[in-house]
Amino acid sequence: MPEKKVLLELVDMCVGYTEPIVRDVSLKVEENTIWSLIGGNGAGKSTLLKSLFGLTRCFSGELLFDGTPIQDLTPAERVRKGMGIVPQGRCNFPLMTVRENLEMGAYTLNRTEARHAMERVLEMFPMLRRKLSESAGNLSGGEQQILETAMALETGPRLLLLDEPSLGLSPKMQQEVFETVKSLRGEGLTVVMAEQNVLGSLMISDRAFVLDLGTKLMEGLAREVLEDPKIKVAFLGADPAEVGE
Numbered sequence: 372m373p374e375k376k377v378l379l380e381l382v383d384m385c386v387g388y389t390e391p392i393v394r395d396v397s398l399k400v401e402e403n404t405i406w407s408l409i410g411g412n413g414a415g416k417s418t419l420l421k422s423l424f425g426l427t428r429c430f431s432g433e434l435l436f437d438g439t440p441i442q443d444l445t446p447a448e449r450v451r452k453g454m455g456i457v458p459q460g461r462c463n464f465p466l467m468t469v470r471e472n473l474e475m476g477a478y479t480l481n482r483t484e485a486r487h488a489m490e491r492v493l494e495m496f497p498m499l500r501r502k503l504s505e506s507a508g509n510l511s512g513g514e515q516q517i518l519e520t521a522m523a524l525e526t527g528p529r530l531l532l533l534d535e536p537s538l539g540l541s542p543k544m545q546q547e548v549f550e551t552v553k554s555l556r557g558e559g560l561t562v563v564m565a566e567q568n569v570l571g572s573l574m575i576s577d578r579a580f581v582l583d584l585g586t587k588l589m590e591g592l593a594r595e596v597l598e599d600p601k602i603k604v605a606f607l608g609a610d611p612a613e614v615g616e
């Protein structure tokens with residue numbers, strides 16, 4: 372099989388706030404793959420994810436998108452390059468209707484582009500079309516997550532960053548959101564998501580990067596990470612004696 376093109380490359384990245392939180396991360400995200408960033412509470416998943424969009428400070432290292440260094444670009448410039456992000460939490464404009472939220476998602480586009488973008492995401496997520504006139508805040512948590520994803524998709528990103536998309540959702544809704552993420556790969560997108568739901572995210576991912584206290588614990592095929600005894604004990608509730616840890 373021909374090798375896939377690398378869309379995003381992190382080279383020895385150290386990122387954080389007033390001081391580095393995540394250190395020496397290098398990884399290559401190939402086009403049209405789903406990556407999970409997993410780790411315990413406070414491991415640095417969100418910090419690393421946000422750094423890919425320029426929302427946290429990059430202390431050292433390099434970040435390349437499609438072969439071009441982007442670590443000095445603003446988030447808006449990264450959107451123009453083809454990146455999108457769905458931040459943690461529910462929708463940002465709960466008092467506005469679903470239609471108005473989608474108009475917000477397309478505000479950088481001209482009128483014709485915006486109309487096409489909205490139609491494209493409504494084709495992808497028919498549930499949103501049925502709820503166009505409802506207040507976004509009245510949607511269920513999972514539906515709000517899908518609305519946020521649709522908004523991020525309106526600018527036509529090649530890479531979508533998701534910060535804990537399943538957070539606070541019922542198991543059924545989590546499953547729905549993960550199915551939605553999986554469908555994005557079918558649309559040709561590349562996805563990097565920070566997740567606490569290790570099983571749910573690894574089940575739909577191609578590869579995984581595991582953080583422990585801000586450094587790399589493991590990286591590999593999602594199905595191999597899922598079978599790793601350390602991961603089973605730390606995140607999946609396995610008995611150490613049973614998995615030989």
Ligand SMILES: Nc1ncnc2c1ncn2[C@@H]1O[C@H](COP(=O)(O)OP(=O)(O)OP(=O)(O)O)[C@@H](O)[C@H]1O
Binds near residue numbers: 388415
């Ligand atoms: N705005 C901030 N300023 C300073 N430190 C922060 C900020 N946000 C997070 N941190 C710190 O960075 C560390 C990593 O936090 P982060 O949210 O990236 O972890 P996480 O792996 O996503 O955790 P969780 O799964 O609990 O959300 C924590 O120690 C946290 O206190």
